[in-house]
Amino acid sequence: MTLPANEYLKRILLAPVYDVAVNSELTKLVTLSAALGNDIYLKREDQQPVKSFKLRGAYNKLCSLTEQQLQAGVVAASAGNHAQGVAYSAKIKKVQATIVMPETTPDIKIDAVRRFGGEYAHVVLHGTSFDQAKDEALRLSEVNGYTMVAPFDDEDVIAGQGTIGRELLEQLPDLDILFIAVGGGGLAAGISVFLKQLKPDLKIIAVESDQSACLQAALIAGQPVPLPSVGIFADGVAVKTIGSEPFRLCQQYVDEVITVTTDEICAAIKDIFDDTRVIAEPAGALSVAGIRKYLQQHSIEGKKIGGILCGANINFHTLRYVSERCELGEQKEAVFAVKIPERTGAFKQFCELLGGRTITEFNYRYASDGEAHIFVGIKLRFGKEEYRQIEHVLTQSGYACFDLSENEMAKLHVRYMVGGRPPSLISEHIFSFEFPEYPGALMKFLETLGENWNITLFHYRNHGAAEGLVLAGFEIPTNARQEFDQHLQKLGYQYSEQTDNPAYQFFLSGSAST
Known part of the structure; x- marks a missing residue:
């Protein structure tokens, strides 16, 4: 009801x-x-003691419990602010709280829960995702009679x-x-x-x-x-x-x-x-x-x-x-790819076409005797309309270019990798993965995929989250694609294929047809 x-x-x-x-x-x-x-x-x-609004809901929930429920203790699943809110509330109410957190949770968050809850917060690390931690919290609730403190779906x-x-x-x-x-x-x-x-x-x-x-x-x-x-x-x-x-x-x-x-x-x-x-x-x-x-x-x-x-x-x-x-979010910068002639003075001519605008990033790659591929960042004063004007000038001057400002793979990976191409044409397929940040994640990846297919490209980034971002390439013969897909499913990591991504095709692909 x-x-x-x-x-x-x-x-x-x-x-x-x-x-x-x-x-x-x-x-x-x-x-x-x-x-x-x-x-x-x-x-x-x-400004809240736990630096988030979650304290309000967690404390209100504990205040609604009967004395019998409080004596039995509470349980919650969270890798973040809800965990800290429950721990802080449990300490104030002098209630034993079990906080189930994924094994991938950064130490800073685990330490915060223990600090806010003191002797009343017991941290359990379980699984590599929130869903696995939640399932364990539900199991503990059923086995031990704990009251579940839900993060949002509770009156x-x-x-x-x-x-x-x-x-x-x-x-x-x-x-x-x-x-x-x-x-x-x-x-x-x-x-x-x-x-x-x-x-x-x-x-x-x-x-x-x-x-x-x-x-x-x-x-x-x-x-x-x-x-x-x-x-x-x-x-x-x-x-x-x-x-x-x-x-x-x-x-x-x-x-x-x-x-x-x-x-x-x-x-x-x-x-x-x-x-x-x-x-x-x-x-x-x-x-x-x-x-x-x-x-x-x-x-x-x-x-x-x-x-x-x-x-x-x-x-x-x-x-x-x-x-x-x-x-990029403020539309004060644009990043884009351009083909320029491989000849003396070409870079200077390109910069002149930019009209004195500030270049924030420049990555250059020799592509052939006739052309080079560059990854460029420029400072914008008037937003996307200014970039469209630049694009028009470059196109009119014979430069092939395209905007990468909304291309997630380009911004996460390719801008740091410009310069690498296989020496010969291979059957390469590119995938992006979310790697859980726990010991053994890379070995699991290599054991599941790396022993069966040649890894042709690998780039890893982490920005302080529980998952790292990986771009990986594999040499996959056409007749082996179904078997490869089965191994991807077995791996169990979030992934998406990026082989057709223009940033990859432009800068990293072995094909020269882009």
């Missing part, structure tokens, strides 16, 4: 979250407001998150549009069911990563449906299936859903830093990414716009990746 809206209103108003949570500040983003022509405000959930958790809506209404009662990040949907559900009852004219827009848009998929299907895979960069919203109750509430109370790219999220992290000097985690910057994108797409001026910085638990090493990608 689902809760009626007025019952959520009651539970949110009476939620005892302020035993542990703070009424977080609403900060005006002065620089971003001036740039976008609206008053933009950010709800600062990074009391939703009500706890909804207290943010209560604060927003008090802090900015004339708010016009609110942007809320969506992973499992608990945050958007709790805030929207509260605000829409009291301020029905408020427009609420859900923001999802385009690599984990489970709400958008559910709205299309009319019910929660699992995504085949999710991206790992914004791990705080990397949820395959939206919760049933969050979906019901979002379907009723959220006005629109938009998606944002990884580059747009990186640009939003920089936007937040520029105005607050706070470094948001990727999921925490989702609402600001949505604000920038939505306001640039629509003619909206002079409105009061709100977003929620829902978390700031970022792995420090992720910043290297964010710095690389933020200018």
